[in-house]
Amino acid sequence: xxxxxxxxxxxxxxxxxxWRVIRIESTPGAGLPGDPNRYIGARVVDDxxxxxxxxxxxxxxxxxxNLKDPQGQAVLRRLITELDVDVFCCNTVPxxxxxxxxxxxxxxxxxxxxxxxxxxxxxxxxPDVPGYDPVIQAMGGYMELTGAADGxxxxxxxxxxxxxxxxxxYANVLLALAERAESGRGSRxxxxxxxxAASWLITTLPLLDFDCQASEITRCGNEHRKFIPTNVxxxxxxxxxxxxxxxxxxxxxxxxxxxxxxGNAERVTNEGRHTQRAAIHRDMAxxxxxxxxxxxxxxxxxxxxxxxxxxxxxxVREMAAISNKLTTTCTPAGKRVRMQPSAxxxxxxxxxxxxxAKYAEHTLSVLNEAGYSSDQVAQMEQSRIVATxxxx
Numbered sequence: 019x020x021x022x023x024x025x026x027x028x029x030x031x032x033x034x035x036x037w038r039v040i041r042i043e044s045t046p047g048a049g050l051p052g053d054p055n056r057y058i059g060a061r062v063v064d065d066x067x068x069x070x071x072x073x074x075x076x077x078x079x080x081x082x083x084n085l086k087d088p089q090g091q092a093v094l095r096r097l098i099t100e101l102d103v104d105v106f107c108c109n110t111v112p113x114x115x116x117x118x119x120x121x122x123x124x125x126x127x128x129x130x131x132x133x134x135x136x137x138x139x140x141x142x143x144x145p146d147v148p149g150y151d152p153v154i155q156a157m158g159g160y161m162e163l164t165g166a167a168d169g170x171x172x173x174x175x176x177x178x179x180x181x182x183x184x185x186x187x188y189a190n191v192l193l194a195l196a197e198r199a200e201s202g203r204g205s206r207x208x209x210x211x212x213x214x215a216a217s218w219l220i221t222t223l224p225l226l227d228f229d230c231q232a233s234e235i236t237r238c239g240n241e242h243r244k245f246i247p248t249n250v251x252x253x254x255x256x257x258x259x260x261x262x263x264x265x266x267x268x269x270x271x272x273x274x275x276x277x278x279x280x281g282n283a284e285r286v287t288n289e290g291r292h293t294q295r296a297a298i299h300r301d302m303a304x305x306x307x308x309x310x311x312x313x314x315x316x317x318x319x320x321x322x323x324x325x326x327x328x329x330x331x332x333x334v335r336e337m338a339a340i341s342n343k344l345t346t347t348c349t350p351a352g353k354r355v356r357m358q359p360s361a362x363x364x365x366x367x368x369x370x371x372x373x374x375a376k377y378a379e380h381t382l383s384v385l386n387e388a389g390y391s392s393d394q395v396a397q398m399e400q401s402r403i404v405a406t407x408x409x410x
Contacts, residue, residue: 025109027184033077080375082405091119112145141210158215246291
């Protein structure tokens, strides 16, 4: 039972393994029907499959159930048993679990080996707290750590916490399946977006107990807090990112003739470079401005210095290391859509996926599969227990 991004991303990863995923959306109410993300972005083929919705929801079936009604909850329980469901996932606020009949005790009672996973803002201990990625970025310190040192807090350009929470569902469901293979028992997984986000504060949060300087746990722009010099530097025709991760790399950098001027005895070690970090960044920029980005990249490559151009998204898609890894789908009209690659290569895993389903497109076929006749489905539709693609 999914909407927004965090859980749809998790179940997309299941789709990428070749699993069958059925997304449950609500029956029509006061607003637009189903997942609000259906209506975000440019119109792609119709009103409920817009551009922001496509990539996370390829390869899934879509049904609509009224889980506020006991009859709809009964339908869900029957689907779980008749379709021999392995995993149930949801990302609504925990206080709604029981009222919607999707809580772990209720669903595991009908299928004891069911694996249940839920994503929420702060976990089951905080059942009333809603959560969206930007809110948790603010709450979890991410915005405090992002942006220029003399500027305001900033959001990440990628919804990191939505994706992190989705990855936690993915990983923990796989772990639960492995454990079930040995024990035969199902399990419950609660993913707190805040806790998942805080688990990534590995380079900052522990420093509090080491009497750290305030500058170590706040914004520092494109600099690295520990490794000097690591930063974005200007060139004659743009910018380049250079990362010096150890003293050997610093030595190789200062052996490049144009960079020899930035070396001195105190800067030989990273600890020494920390004492002169502002001057080093100024000295680096003075040198890099003498080069075009292409020429500087050539010098850094020869010296085995880690660097990267600052690429826009179209350039990323065209990289050889990415372009032949992309996943794809096709619109109903036959337009091929290139999407992000899978996170890792898995032998035999699909890379072409069906276009996202229209709202409630598979309600009838899935309920037929669970033993409901078409007449029964029609009656439930009249009672607003379900919605089908035809009515939508």
